[in-house]
Amino acid sequence: MKPLILLKNIHKSYPLDGFDLEILKGIDLKIEAGEFVAVMGPSGSGKSTLMNILGCLDTPTSGEYLLDGKNVENLNADQLAVIRNNKIGFVFQGFNLLSRTSAMENVELPMVYSGISDAERRRRATAALNSVGLGDRMFHLPNQLSGGQQQRVAIARAIVNEAPIIFADEPTGNLDTKMSVEIMQLFTKLNRDLKRTIILVTHEEDIALYAKRIIKIVDGEIHSDTPNTKKAKK
Numbered sequence: 001m002k003p004l005i006l007l008k009n010i011h012k013s014y015p016l017d018g019f020d021l022e023i024l025k026g027i028d029l030k031i032e033a034g035e036f037v038a039v040m041g042p043s044g045s046g047k048s049t050l051m052n053i054l055g056c057l058d059t060p061t062s063g064e065y066l067l068d069g070k071n072v073e074n075l076n077a078d079q080l081a082v083i084r085n086n087k088i089g090f091v092f093q094g095f096n097l098l099s100r101t102s103a104m105e106n107v108e109l110p111m112v113y114s115g116i117s118d119a120e121r122r123r124r125a126t127a128a129l130n131s132v133g134l135g136d137r138m139f140h141l142p143n144q145l146s147g148g149q150q151q152r153v154a155i156a157r158a159i160v161n162e163a164p165i166i167f168a169d170e171p172t173g174n175l176d177t178k179m180s181v182e183i184m185q186l187f188t189k190l191n192r193d194l195k196r197t198i199i200l201v202t203h204e205e206d207i208a209l210y211a212k213r214i215i216k217i218v219d220g221e222i223h224s225d226t227p228n229t230k231k232a233k234k
């Protein structure tokens, strides 16, 4: 079986004052379908840079990225858009919801580009919102929802296209402990029951313990990569 994600010697540099500032310094990584991975590491170590490359939002300076066996470098813009739309769901620290748009419409958004009928869009968005426990908040605007509820809308949006991979960059960074636990329980359910592959960046040890594998990035390199043998507190 080919791995879902295979990175070979990935480098990423940004030009700075006539020099190249190297952010990722040769990342090798293999992630199989169904894994639940936490990525940790100090601020500025390159976690978000790596996530953006994994999510096909950015491209490496050198190295090879095989997603589902396909070399991402060889895909054109249309093919990449199809992958981002059908294979990948994103959840961000700041929720990234459209502010004057209801929970329902936010969740429907990824399907607008997929040529799905209005009725089917509504049906799927309703199912996704129900599955994150927001059946009674579907027509609330983001500012009428708590932080945890807004993040659940973002998760519903990430899963509505049944994307097999979910990338989450500090999804609990703006949430208190109680809401963080709710969100992590939701990710655990998505991984365990729906077999979604989850790759999540976090600064917090407690949050990383929900994952089955913990990767630490230090200064653009993988510093450790170990199975998680501890259980999350809740």
Ligand SMILES: Nc1ncnc2c1ncn2[C@@H]1O[C@H](COP(=O)(O)OP(=O)(O)OP(=O)(O)O)[C@@H](O)[C@H]1O
Pocket (backbone or CB within 6 Å): 014, 023, 041, 042, 043, 044, 045, 046, 047, 048, 049, 050
């Ligand atoms: N577009 C860019 N141009 C130049 N440098 C950049 C750019 N994007 C990121 N960097 C630099 O790359 C480094 C890594 O950034 P990155 O966002 O990946 O860190 P991070 O590990 O996610 O940190 P944090 O935990 O604070 O979110 C930082 O030093 C940052 O300044």
Ligand SMILES: [Mg+2]
Pocket (backbone or CB within 6 Å): 047, 048, 049, 169
């Ligand atoms: Mg970051």
